[in-house]
Amino acid sequence: MRDRGLLIVLSGPSGVGKGTVRKALFSKEDVSLHYSISMTTRNPREGEVDGTDYFFKSREVFEQLIEEDKFIEWAEYVGNYYGTPVDYVEQCLAEGKDVFLEIEVQGAIQVKSKFPEGVFIFLMPPSLSELKNRITTRGTETEDLINNRMTVAKEEIEMMDAYDYVVENDQVDLACDRIKAIVQAEHCKRTRLREKYKQMLEAE
């Protein structure tokens, strides 16, 4: 029987570049993580594909699934629902696969209450001014919305204490390297391996 997989949760303030880092990470050949696609009621941005970037659903469908307790976590964020369907995650973990979630900060806190053994990674901007640049250059936001986002982002950064690791997103490739190292190190945690080696000692 394979060991149970790791649940890796990447989160961080809006605008820090979670999606960019996640895509870069999954483009690497030596990464064997299973991406858990989130569900959302927001409209697709240009280039986003249903079933690849998100499952795009109506509010009615989403609320029905909440009723049926089919989410590990869900949140309403800037007027839209976001959530992680539970079935795929549970199945992968049981098969020994590492599951990767990229979610908003509110959602990560919910996941932690259900999966305290998960690995929680907080993606940080190099500075708050750089975060403002990134939010601004997305080019789709008004000034009021930018200021609102910055306020929310600061509140989100205050929630860093719930996380195991902080990864600076100064360069996407460096951030990916750090995340890969964290996953590899977590597989070497003594608390995860103790039982295996205890059996080895008893067997021989």
Place this chain on the structure above:
Amino acid sequence: MRDRGLLIVLSGPSGVGKGTVRKALFSKEDVSLHYSISMTTRNPREGEVDGTDYFFKSREVFEQLIEEDKFIEWAEYVGNYYGTPVDYVEQCLAEGKDVFLEIEVQGAIQVKSKFPEGVFIFLMPPSLSELKNRITTRGTETEDLINNRMTVAKEEIEMMDAYDYVVENDQVDLACDRIKAIVQAEHCKRTRLREKYKQMLEAE
């Protein structure tokens, strides 16, 4: 001011290949660890160089240094003293350098009581029979000594619970990769970075 460096402690049962892994690790260009050379009263093995592999000292000198409390840890093992001089380690950590110790299991437990913030890595053989092979093929031991070493090794493996990570030494290069990942991940630990980011939030 630079952050304080990490103290990385590699240990594991006698014969598992700690010295081989350490040498391979330090031969890599992308590794910036500072190796803390141990002091010992045992005789040099073929090819071992004083001041590179160990500081080789007499029992009289070693016991004098114990009296003066000049060791982070020391132990008597199979009739010889082994110890880590304290001054070099403290200086490197204060300068923000990562210090790497490769020591026996007894010594690592002492280090943990003095440096609980250290990163403790236990090097494991793939199996006990493989460990016996490695002890035997060193070629310098009698059968009694081999059996004695195996008994000690099993007792050492029982002490794994004091460690943060377990790294399997199935292949030296893979073991090195795991250790490198652990060091990189530890630098991303939220508990080590919280203060830095708190200051960032307050400054802006």
